Structure formats: C-alpha cells, structure tokens
Amino acid sequence: xxxxxxxxDLSGQTAIVTGASAGLGLRFAKVLAACGSKVAxxxxxxxxxxxxxxxxxxxxxxxxxxxxxxxxxQQLKAIIPSVTDALGQPNILVNNAGxxxxxxxxxxxxxxxxxxxxxxxxxxxxxxxxxARPLIAEKSPGRIVNIASIAATNYGGNGAALYSITKAGxxxxxxxxxxxxxxxxxxxxxxxxxxxxTDMSDGMVERSGEFYKQFPRGRxxxxxxxxxxxxxxxxxxxxxxxxxxxxxDDGQSxx
Numbered sequence: 001x002x003x004x005x006x007x008x009d010l011s012g013q014t015a016i017v018t019g020a021s022a023g024l025g026l027r028f029a030k031v032l033a034a035c036g037s038k039v040a041x042x043x044x045x046x047x048x049x050x051x052x053x054x055x056x057x058x059x060x061x062x063x064x065x066x067x068x069x070x071x072x073x074q075q076l077k078a079i080i081p082s083v084t085d086a087l088g089q090p091n092i093l094v095n096n097a098g099x100x101x102x103x104x105x106x107x108x109x110x111x112x113x114x115x116x117x118x119x120x121x122x123x124x125x126x127x128x129x130x131x132a133r134p135l136i137a138e139k140s141p142g143r144i145v146n147i148a149s150i151a152a153t154n155y156g157g158n159g160a161a162l163y164s165i166t167k168a169g170x171x172x173x174x175x176x177x178x179x180x181x182x183x184x185x186x187x188x189x190x191x192x193x194x195x196x197x198t199d200m201s202d203g204m205v206e207r208s209g210e211f212y213k214q215f216p217r218g219r220x221x222x223x224x225x226x227x228x229x230x231x232x233x234x235x236x237x238x239x240x241x242x243x244x245x246x247x248x249d250d251g252q253s254x255x
Contacts, residue, residue, distance in 0.1 A: 008231045011036035014090045015234070016083055018070055018127070019097030021048035023198035024147065027223040028094050028230060033061030035231060037092060040083040042068035062087070070097045070123035071115065080130045091140060092234045093131045095124045095170075096147045100200065105161045113162060120166035125173050132177075132186050141185035143234045146174045148192040150249045167192070171245050178243030187242040189233045194249025196221045221250040 015032045019025035021043035033039045033056045041049045041056075041063055049065035056063040064086050068079055083090050098120045101112055108116075124146055135142045151160065152167035171190060178188040195201055195212065197220045205212070205220075212220045229246050232238050 006235075006237045008035050008235050008237075010092070010231075010235065013037040013092055013234075014040070014083065014088045015092035015094065016040045016042060016079070016090045016131070017094045017096055018042050018068065018123070020052060021045040023200060024193065024196060024223055024226065025094070025096040026052055027226070028096060029063065030056060030059075030061075031227050031230060032092065032094075032234070033063055034059065037234075038087045039063040040066055040079075040087055040090065042066045042079065043097070044069050070127065071118040073122075073126055076123060076126045077130055079127070080134065084134075089134060089138070089140070090131060091135065091142045093128065093142070093144045094147070094230070094234075095127060095144065097123060098147065098149075098167075099163075100160055101162050102160050103162075104159050108162065116162045116166060120163065121169045121173070124170055125177075128173070128177055128188070132181055132184070135186060136181070136184045139184075142187070143238075144174075144177070144186065144188045145230060145233045146170050146188070146190040146245075148174070148190045148245055150192050150194045150247060150253050152192055152245075154253045174245055175243045182242055187233075187238065189238070189241060189243070190245035191226065191229055191233070192245050192247045192249070193226065194221060194247075194252040196223055196226070198223070215250070215252045217250055217252075219250070221248070221252075225250070 015037045017029045020029045020041040046067040053063045101116045148170040149167040151164040155164040174190040
C-alpha cells in the first residue's frame, strides 16, 4: 500500500505569526504550536501576546512574544534576527497582520491611507524579504503564507475600497515572490478568507445586525475551519505547491 505524502508534524520548525494578539492570528499561533513548531507571536499589543504565550506553554508548546508594529520598516528588519536569537532561524512566516478601513475612498484621511497601505501590503513584501534573505544565503527551504481576503477579488462599492486594493496586492505579492523564490525552495502561498468569527466580525454584527443570515449557509465561518489549509501550506505535504491562493469563505461570496 502506498503511504500518503501527508504530515502536519512541524517539530524542529520555527514560525513567525504577525497580528497574533487576536482573531485569526491568535488561532494560527496556537495551531502551529500544537503541531510542534516553536512560534514567535508578534503584534503591537504585547500584553495580549504574553497571555497567548502562557496559554501555548500551558499546553506544552514553545512560544515567545515579540512586540512588532508592521508599519515600521526598521522593526520589520530587526524582527528576524531577534527571533533567530531566541528560537532559531524561522522557516515559516504567516503574514497575517491587517486592518480594515471601512471608508469610501474619497473620505479617507492621508493618515488612514498610509496605515492601510503600510499594514496590509508594504509589511507583507518587506517582511517576506527579510525572512527569505537568510534562508537563501543558507540554502534552506521555507514556507510563507500570506493572509489576503475574499475582498481581493470581490468589492461591492460600499466602503473599504483600499482594503480590497491592498488585499489584491497581497495576492500578487504571493504569486510574484513564489516565482522568484521557487529555485530557492521557498514556497509562497496565500489564504483568502471570507468572514470568520473574530473581534472584527463581532463588531460588524453589533453595528449591522445579523447580516450573515443572508449568506447561503446563514452563518459566519469559524477560525478552526481554516486549520487544515494553514497546516497543509506550511507542512512538507505542500512541497510542490507555490504561488497558490486558497479561497476559504464558506460560500459567502460570488465568484
């Protein structure tokens, strides 16, 4: 009998997750740690990261908190050496940090425009480069998973235009870097989520009511429904998969 080429054992790996203090990033950090990876949990809110690290350690995992503002290029350049010193050379990167603008384009302040561009797009490109550079020098493989959004390909015109634009940019960063780094065995893939239950979605329901009842399945997706896709993309099982963005939206959006 042929043994399936499938494993989610991440023992010996070191992962970085941005935006790990809440929402999907928090779930990603827990899942990676549960599968054996050491996890560098990064976000601006260090207090919440400390609580996450304590929870991971209580479950037998290895993690450390690192304060990181992804809008700051110098912090992006410094985080890889810091993580390497503490946990070993990272070979998994989950670019999860992001913000929603929820504004019509002409109503956005320049400060908000800069924040959305820097957080959602520039940080993904910059941190991916900082992550890849030492791996290329050492001829070591790596895995990058960029968190885009279903909004990258579907915008209804009701606000958050720049969010949609930046997430479309994340998709293209994923595809372009996958091609450039294929010869170095650094796989670059992405996930484009629909609406999942997070603090952000809870706030949307508070403001707008149970709008999700209009979805074909009448529900908001749960973060754990993304576990298998994340683990596939960071594990040896996806060795030949690069430049791919997987849509996970529970059938919420048109194609």
